[in-house]
Amino acid sequence: MTEPKTPDVAAPTGLVKKNARDGKSNATIYDIAKVAGVNPSTVSRALSKPGRVSAKTQKLIEDAAAELNYHVNPFARALPTGRTNTFGLIVADITNPTFFDIIRGAETTATLRDYTLVLAESAESAVTELTAARRMMATVDGLILASPRMDDDDIRTIARDKPVVVINREVDGVPCVVPDVNKGISEAVRSLAANGHHKVAFVAGPAQSWMSARRWEGVQAACEWSRLDAVRLESTKPTVDGGRQVARDVRASGATAVLTYNDLLAIGLMQELQAAGVVVPDQISIVGFDDIFGADFTTPPLTTVRSPLGECGSGAATLLLDLLHGAGEPTATLRVETELVLRGSSGRLLPAG
Amino acid sequence: MTEPKTPDVAAPTGLVKKNARDGKSNATIYDIAKVAGVNPSTVSRALSKPGRVSAKTQKLIEDAAAELNYHVNPFARALPTGRTNTFGLIVADITNPTFFDIIRGAETTATLRDYTLVLAESAESAVTELTAARRMMATVDGLILASPRMDDDDIRTIARDKPVVVINREVDGVPCVVPDVNKGISEAVRSLAANGHHKVAFVAGPAQSWMSARRWEGVQAACEWSRLDAVRLESTKPTVDGGRQVARDVRASGATAVLTYNDLLAIGLMQELQAAGVVVPDQISIVGFDDIFGADFTTPPLTTVRSPLGECGSGAATLLLDLLHGAGEPTATLRVETELVLRGSSGRLLPAG
DNA sequence: TTGTAGGCGTTATCAG
DNA sequence: CTGATAACGCCTACAA
Numbered sequence: 001m002t003e004p005k006t007p008d009v010a011a012p013t014g015l016v017k018k019n020a021r022d023g024k025s026n027a028t029i030y031d032i033a034k035v036a037g038v039n040p041s042t043v044s045r046a047l048s049k050p051g052r053v054s055a056k057t058q059k060l061i062e063d064a065a066a067e068l069n070y071h072v073n074p075f076a077r078a079l080p081t082g083r084t085n086t087f088g089l090i091v092a093d094i095t096n097p098t099f100f101d102i103i104r105g106a107e108t109t110a111t112l113r114d115y116t117l118v119l120a121e122s123a124e125s126a127v128t129e130l131t132a133a134r135r136m137m138a139t140v141d142g143l144i145l146a147s148p149r150m151d152d153d154d155i156r157t158i159a160r161d162k163p164v165v166v167i168n169r170e171v172d173g174v175p176c177v178v179p180d181v182n183k184g185i186s187e188a189v190r191s192l193a194a195n196g197h198h199k200v201a202f203v204a205g206p207a208q209s210w211m212s213a214r215r216w217e218g219v220q221a222a223c224e225w226s227r228l229d230a231v232r233l234e235s236t237k238p239t240v241d242g243g244r245q246v247a248r249d250v251r252a253s254g255a256t257a258v259l260t261y262n263d264l265l266a267i268g269l270m271q272e273l274q275a276a277g278v279v280v281p282d283q284i285s286i287v288g289f290d291d292i293f294g295a296d297f298t299t300p301p302l303t304t305v306r307s308p309l310g311e312c313g314s315g316a317a318t319l320l321l322d323l324l325h326g327a328g329e330p331t332a333t334l335r336v337e338t339e340l341v342l343r344g345s346s347g348r349l350l351p352a353g
Numbered sequence: 354m355t356e357p358k359t360p361d362v363a364a365p366t367g368l369v370k371k372n373a374r375d376g377k378s379n380a381t382i383y384d385i386a387k388v389a390g391v392n393p394s395t396v397s398r399a400l401s402k403p404g405r406v407s408a409k410t411q412k413l414i415e416d417a418a419a420e421l422n423y424h425v426n427p428f429a430r431a432l433p434t435g436r437t438n439t440f441g442l443i444v445a446d447i448t449n450p451t452f453f454d455i456i457r458g459a460e461t462t463a464t465l466r467d468y469t470l471v472l473a474e475s476a477e478s479a480v481t482e483l484t485a486a487r488r489m490m491a492t493v494d495g496l497i498l499a500s501p502r503m504d505d506d507d508i509r510t511i512a513r514d515k516p517v518v519v520i521n522r523e524v525d526g527v528p529c530v531v532p533d534v535n536k537g538i539s540e541a542v543r544s545l546a547a548n549g550h551h552k553v554a555f556v557a558g559p560a561q562s563w564m565s566a567r568r569w570e571g572v573q574a575a576c577e578w579s580r581l582d583a584v585r586l587e588s589t590k591p592t593v594d595g596g597r598q599v600a601r602d603v604r605a606s607g608a609t610a611v612l613t614y615n616d617l618l619a620i621g622l623m624q625e626l627q628a629a630g631v632v633v634p635d636q637i638s639i640v641g642f643d644d645i646f647g648a649d650f651t652t653p654p655l656t657t658v659r660s661p662l663g664e665c666g667s668g669a670a671t672l673l674l675d676l677l678h679g680a681g682e683p684t685a686t687l688r689v690e691t692e693l694v695l696r697g698s699s700g701r702l703l704p705a706g
Numbered sequence: 707t708t709g710t711a712g713g714c715g716t717t718a719t720c721a722g
Numbered sequence: 723c724t725g726a727t728a729a730c731g732c733c734t735a736c737a738a
Binding site: 071072074079084094095097100103108111117118119120121132135139267293294297299 | 620
């Protein structure tokens with residue numbers, strides 16, 4: 001900084017790079033400072049935390065910034081501060097419609113609060129998920145994990161470094177957004193009982209799925225209350241195809257009503273059953289979970305226990321952003337309600353014959 | 354750098370900040386340099402472009418890096434280079450399943466090539482889209498625009514700053530990935546003609562949609578070839594709801610077969626028609642576009658002209674990444690095929706009565 | 707209220 | 723092949 005560089009002239013030492021704003025390269029606070037006739041640091045102050053600078057210089061600077069079409073360089077800003085105005089969202093499966101609304105909810109909230117959303121998927125794998133999370137850690141201010149598959153401990157480890165919010169799972173010491181299954185499930189089971197069913201089957205989801213365990217618990221409890229038999233069946237994967245595959249187990253179980261871990265399974269199951277000549281809901285009632293996109297495309301349309309997925313996404317984002325801004329409980333759990341959406345795939349059991 | 358700092362001890366001058374790697378804060382190339390006994394710049398070289406450093410120092414450095422659990426700071430790296438290893442994807446509507454596969458395709462390719470995907474949505478609005486694009490420009494190396502709604506000129510302007518790839522639209526001077534509608538459409542129309550239809554309706558999508566225009570052209574051409582009448586109807590929005598709303602126009606048109614701009618419209622239309630007692634496909638055949646998730650959930654399942662959406666997403670990402678790495682034509686258009694997926698919603702027209 | 711100066715972690719350009 | 727050293731653009735004590 002000792003040699004006096006000629007300011008406005010092109011690089012003195014043969015360095016033919018971008019110097020005087022040659023059209024392309026972006027304006028910096030130095031350029032603004034020059035135009036406004038103030039010091040770069042004043043520009044920085046004026047632009048980052050308004051109020052710490054006199055009204056007239058403020059305007060001067062803002063005008064200059066506008067004129068030069070200035071935009072902060074997020075990287076330069078992130079370097080000293082460590083803040084990036086970005087957060088990550090990791091979902092188990094991008095093509096699973098369950099996550100569509102979560103993604104949208106998070107994205108909307110992010111944009112609203114001037115944050116950028118970075119998306120990654122774990123392909124239902126705990127290790128991929130962990131890898132993705134680690135990868136993101138470097139570039140984001142916080143992380144949202146939707147239906148995470150990794151260990152509680154891994155999650156907590158990550159949460160020690162950066163704020164983390166978990167959706168669809170409860171992890172001690174980490175803020176979570178979880179649908180409370182009870183209301184929706186008891187509505188569903190009561191409806192089934194009222195329609196003459198005595199034995200219901202629950203088709204479980206992935207073994208690592210926290211949510212699947214909760215739902216099975218809920219079903220058991222509700223069935224006990226309504227004095228129904230409840231049996232649990234396993235699925236190979238939580239997809240339409242998995243639903244088709246579990247059809248024979250369902251028939252073998254002797255249950256006249258079945259709740260599945262998610263809507264995808266329910267839809268696949270219904271397709272397979274119908275293909276085999278089983279009439280839904282006359283011979284068997286089917287109830288899904290989530291109320292995903294397309295749940296009402298089927299014939300009959302699917303009865304399902306709805307989780308407010310969009311709300312989960314935006315709620316998680318809000319929680320996270322509040323955390324980042326020092327507001328809010330660092331470990332509050334947000335519970336959202338579930339409700340039964342009664343459509344045509346469940347109903348009165350018709351006497352055999 | 355003149356005062357000899359005691360290396361491993363806590364800050365000497367009362368500055369109680371992070372100095373000696375106090376567990377938390379991340380290791381830097383300086384720390385590695387210290388451990389490996391080399392200069393930081395050598396560390397940088399070894400870690401960024403292997404090969405420009407002797408084998409033994411290389412190993413020395415790598416070991417030190419591993420020991421310190423070193424990770425580059427992307428921001429520090431981005432500052433001098435301008436490269437971020439990140440690209441943006443802007444979609445018209447996150448909850449429209451058309452984009453699910455595109456997103457997934459892009460995300461998969463990104464992760465595979467060690468890039469990060471940043472997602473934004475334009476809510477079908479040209480201005481929101483432009484805003485989102487500008488916002489991203491600062492943080493990404495390139496941009497993918499899926500079904501963009503903004504002007505060709507705006508797109509080209511953006512493309513002057515950073516590499517841009519467009520999906521589902523053709524813009525002069527910008528690399529694009531577009532499904533070629535002709536094959537799929539002519540298959541569809543021929544099938545309709547063979548089934549006794551004489552008049553088909555096309556329900557158009559958003560006015561700004563380039564794809565909608567192409568599909569209408571394709572339908573007209575194919576109908577002319579097959580000597581069918583073709584009429585065009587407008588929709589309010591390209592959603593299930595929009596499909597329901599257009600039902601009365603469809604009936605009024607007198608067409609016995611209808612192609613809709615997308616599957617969402619087709620599904621809504623079918624629902625509304627069926628609710629009014631119209632039998633599909635006996636009285637009216639319905640054909641959608643895209644073959645989105647859920648297109649086969651309906652009864653009858655939807656006949657549709659499939660676009661390989663996932664391929665579009667990954668193709669666009671590949672194109673973009675090649676561009677960023679200096680490979681590939683800067684303006685090549687990638688064409689992907691469409692095909693008819695014949696399901697139950699289209700078929701032989703039954704004589705009235 | 708505003709200017710000064712040093713640093714954030716890397717890369718790149720020079721010498722050696 | 724390796725070591726200095728100057729950017730990169732911005733933030734932030736500290737001083738004026």
